[in-house]
Every structure is written in C-alpha cells, then in structure tokens.
Amino acid sequence: MTEMTSSLAANRAAAGPLYFEDVRLGEHIPELIKGPMTTAHLMRWSAAMENWHKIHYDRTFAQEHDKLPDLLVNGSLKQNFLVQLVKDWATHHGWPWKVSFQFRAMDVVGSTLTIWGEVTGLLRLERYGLVELKLGIRNQDGKESTPGSAMVALPYRDGPAVPYPFVAPTSQELERARQDADSAVSA
C-alpha cells in the first residue's frame, strides 16, 4: 500500500503543478488507501507521538477494560491521512489551508481505509483559487467514520505562486468569491 501512495506522489510530482483551472465541480480526487491497519501500524504511530494508551495495542485491555470491539485506529492518525490526501492532490505548488473532520465512528485494527474527497466548491480569489472539498474515511465494508471538509489553495495557470507561508483570504474576500461563484451558477 505504501507503494501505491508513493507512486501517486511520484506521478503528481512528475505531472507538475495542479492548476485551479484543471479542477471540476463534483470531481472525485484520487483516493488514498491505508491498510490493512495492523497492530504494527498502530504501535508505530503510538511510538511516534508518545501516546501509550493501551486501547491501541493491548487487545485484552481494550476489550475487557474499556469494552471496545477491538484495538482502535487512533483518530490522531486518521487526521494525518486526511491531510495527506489533500496535500498530495494539491502538490507542493498548492496549499492545504483548512481540513476539518468529525470522529463519528471507530475504526478498528484490521481495517483497510479509503480516504476520499469530492470537489464541492470553486472560489476565485485574486492571487489563487480555493477549492472546497468534502472528505471522508471509508472502511472495507463501506462504513464512513470521519466526515470532513477542506479548503485547498491552487495557483492559476498564468498566475503567481501560492504564497508561502500561506496568506489566508479575509472573510470579506471569501464572501465576495462566494457571491461570484453563486452568480456564475445561476447565470
């Protein structure tokens, strides 16, 4: 699975920047697959963040003490997957400004997670375009655990680079871009 992620990132890099003009409303962006998530993966994450809570690596404890169905995939790990999805899609010429999500359901050890995104909005600002996305994490049984959304900045084909460090739009600029997008749809 790492190979799959790796080739996706490599393909993106080879293809150059993703421009705002390349993106279509309703488009599904390339999915990221993580898993099957084994105890080794959960242990590696616990070690990386120094979180030693037993519900992630001691099955007897998780089931008997905390009455959980099985070892839990850390929410703190799943949020990294969501960010990687939009980061890889945007390439390093874009910027994953906002990522929001709700942990609605547990994912347990053994799951294979599909991290997905769908374009729900296109906002034209002066220096860059902002793509709004709906995000989610789906397990091998089709169950969604982590509904979310994102706002990703992409350069215009003939425009300047997206500023780094990122300069967020003001709420007035965002509001104006939303009104423009709405009137474009109704026209």
Add this chain to the structure above:
Amino acid sequence: MSEAKSYLTDEIRSYIGMETEVLDAFDPVERGAVRRFAQAIMDPDPVFMEGEAAESSRYGGPVAPPLFPLTQHRLPFGSPDFLTERASDPDFDGTRVDASAGEMGPSGKPRSLPPLPLGPLALLNGGSEIELYRYLGHGETLSYKSRYADIFERQTSKGLMVFVVTDIDYLDKDGELVARVKRTTIRR
C-alpha cells in the same frame, strides 16, 4: 448520567475564555522524530527528508509533516510527569495525564488548561478544524498556547453531551502562526 438536566454550572462556564501562557515545545524539530512520524503515517513524501526534492522545494529544505506540531506537547524535564511516576506500574492504562495542568506560569496564566470539573464523564475526541500556514523545518523551535473557546451542551439521541471547544495556536520562534487547531472534545 442521562437523567442530568444540565452539567453547565456557573463554575464550568467560568472556564470559557481561559487561556494558557505561551509554552515552548520541549524539543526543536528533530529529524529522527520526523522520520518516525513520516513512517508512522506512511507518507513517503521526499520533502520530509534531506535530499534534492526538499532542497529544491519552496520550503528550502526538509520539513516536518503538516500535523507534526500537534504532537509536540511534552512536559519539560523536572516537571511532575505521570508516565515517569508510573513507568513500572503494570496496571497503568497509558492515559496521558498532565500533573501540572492548571499550574500557574510566570505570566500569571496557567501553563496548561486545567481539566474541567465534570467528574466521571467519559471523554471523546469529537474532531477538529485545522488551519495550516506553513511547515516546520528540521531544527526549528515551536511554541503553543491553548484556550477554552467554548463550552456548551446538547441533548442527543445518546443523552446529554457537553461539547468543549479548545483553540490551540502553534507559533514559530518569531511568534508567527504555523497552525491553528479548533478541537472539539465531547463529554458524556
């Protein structure tokens, strides 16, 4: 628990707006920690490692993964540390407890947010809104501050729940924003 009419006492409400002082992360961004982190999230992006891809990127060198700053809340050496005290305890469940929570720092603000007096209510991670402004380079220092932004309750199909919204700002050495997280914790 489900019979409770409200958990939101004046005492609980008084925590809204409470803010910590700015704390320095325990370690500068260490490349071994970055490697462990990148391997753990299974993200082989070459900008996380030394090499041509990182040097020629707009970051000007290797950086830590986007959410690396969020895991850098570690206690300084010498402060009371639950994990050190219970390291040999076979019954320790591994839950991180900040024994210095609520302790005052030199600025007169607490060093970390004190836990809310909600007794035995379970604590669940409800999710977050994350804003990113830049990635941390290897060797950079990080600081952060937290604030109880809101505390409210809702009647749900699973009973009465308290939603605790905590804002955390992650700052670079110049005090510029690296990331901002609005985290929702559910108590029920």
